[in-house]
Amino acid sequence: MTAKKGVILSGMRPTGRLHLGNLFGALDNWVKLQEEYNCFFCVVDWHALTTAYEDPGNIRENVKEMVIDWISCGLDPEKSVIFKQSDVKEHAELHLLLSMLTPISWLERVPTYKEQIQQIEGRNLATYGFLGYPLLQAADIMLYKADAVPVGEDQAPHIEFTREIARRFNHLYEQEIFPEPATLLTEYKVVPGVDNRKMSKSYNNIIELSISPDEISKRVKMMVTDTGRIKKNDPGNPHVCSVFSFHRIFNKGNMLEIEESCQKGQIGCVQCKQIVSDWMKDHLQPMYAKRRELEKDPQLVWEMLQGGREKAGKVARETMEAVRSAMGLA
Ligand code: TRP
Ligand code: SF4
Numbered sequence: 001m002t003a004k005k006g007v008i009l010s011g012m013r014p015t016g017r018l019h020l021g022n023l024f025g026a027l028d029n030w031v032k033l034q035e036e037y038n039c040f041f042c043v044v045d046w047h048a049l050t051t052a053y054e055d056p057g058n059i060r061e062n063v064k065e066m067v068i069d070w071i072s073c074g075l076d077p078e079k080s081v082i083f084k085q086s087d088v089k090e091h092a093e094l095h096l097l098l099s100m101l102t103p104i105s106w107l108e109r110v111p112t113y114k115e116q117i118q119q120i121e122g123r124n125l126a127t128y129g130f131l132g133y134p135l136l137q138a139a140d141i142m143l144y145k146a147d148a149v150p151v152g153e154d155q156a157p158h159i160e161f162t163r164e165i166a167r168r169f170n171h172l173y174e175q176e177i178f179p180e181p182a183t184l185l186t187e188y189k190v191v192p193g194v195d196n197r198k199m200s201k202s203y204n205n206i207i208e209l210s211i212s213p214d215e216i217s218k219r220v221k222m223m224v225t226d227t228g229r230i231k232k233n234d235p236g237n238p239h240v241c242s243v244f245s246f247h248r249i250f251n252k253g254n255m256l257e258i259e260e261s262c263q264k265g266q267i268g269c270v271q272c273k274q275i276v277s278d279w280m281k282d283h284l285q286p287m288y289a290k291r292r293e294l295e296k297d298p299q300l301v302w303e304m305l306q307g308g309r310e311k312a313g314k315v316a317r318e319t320m321e322a323v324r325s326a327m328g329l330a
Helices: 020-036 045-052 059-072 090-099 104-108 111-119 133-143 153-172 213-221 242-250 252-263 269-296 299-326
Strands: 007-012 038-043 081-084 148-151 182-185
Touching (some): 007 020, 007 133, 020 148, 038 299, 045 059, 045 133, 059 081, 111 153, 133 299, 153 182, 213 269, 242 252, 242 269
Parallel strands (some): 007 038
16 A cells, blocks of 8 residues: 555534535545545534534434435545544544634634624524634644645635644644644535525525435426527527536536537437436436445444544544643643
């Protein structure tokens, strides 16, 4: 085996079943990274509580569903450390110790803080936990001395914040304990939903990774096309059509051909949708099969997480020894 390049950590809040947006926006990239890096993938269940504390629902069930999706699309517990944040208590200890040296103003000026407080209505987010969200994330990253963090653009300020905390720690205690992690921006692919807006749970327009092959055809039939097109031979405008947005992502090689046939009225929407739906079936079928296996025996998921907990815990304990010693506790 060749030596891996460096340490990568990323995390996702357990929101239950994932969708195609998560696959193309993050997971596909994670699956590739695990070949070259020492990867840690963390289900951040404590982070889920920072916004959902009043009505947590069933976080445990969501963890299970999300991990099933992770494994189904190719994350491999043999190659990567896949674990749950709340299983490794050192995340909480590091968060606490870092809080001693974190100026409140640094947290208040993280752009996501103000935005989210305004956007997420109906919840009281003027909490200590929510203000500290980026610091808990910094602890997740620093605990494994990650060199890089693959995230979407929206998370970049949190990684920047992590670098500042790492720098401050190293400077205060005159030790190079923590690397300053790089942001590994995931190539930004906006996956459209069935209504051609961005695919998002809050828009109710998603296609789940766990969708059955039969359900795929139905969902694709529902997709919004060029509504100005009445007859099959009418010239169409693919650029207002969600089906074409899917061709762009999934069927790149034939995209120009489809575009032209649509504009010239040579291809009908039914046929055009059929191509997308066949592609999706081919692509998602293996995931579906893998999911069925794991659903039959969910205990396997908990065992995998247990294995991840042990591997992550070992690294976390080592880091904490150095941190305690740097801070005069040991
Ligand atoms: N805040 C991230 C998100 O909402 C989730 C997250 C928590 C994370 N800890 C992390 C991402 C550590 C990367 C690294 O998407
Ligand atoms: Fe959309 Fe295809 Fe119909 Fe054109 S032919 S409007 S791209 S579904």
